[in-house]
């Protein structure tokens with residue numbers, strides 16, 4: 401599946417979640433619909449601990465996703481070795497968010513850890529019709 405980009409609302413959600421989790425790490429899996437990343441599957445049972453969020457993400461069963469997302473507590477957005485192991489396991493779009501969690505403070509990588517473009521798209525979400 402060719403990924404066209406990420407929905408702006410989804411990116412904003414990621415940034416907001418990363419900000420509110422800091423200095424804890426936020427981590428989740430990216431899910432796409434029709435080639436656009438519109439959903440984040442958040443790690444269950446996230447709690448304050450020294451456990452690395454990426455390692456816990458890595459252990460999620462049946463990982464099938466367009467990629468992953470997680471935050472770093474500081475401004476360094478380079479993937480760690482644990483990050484690269486996760487990247488190689490699922491998907492080809494891996495977002496790392498860093499402080500201060502603004503629209504400029506995220507980077508997308510491919511599964512080898514090379515920086516790649518991920519366009520931010522304004523998507524109209526289909527509204528559920530009220531019955």
Ligand code: ZN
Pocket residue numbers: 454470471472478479480483496
């Ligand atoms: Zn990381």
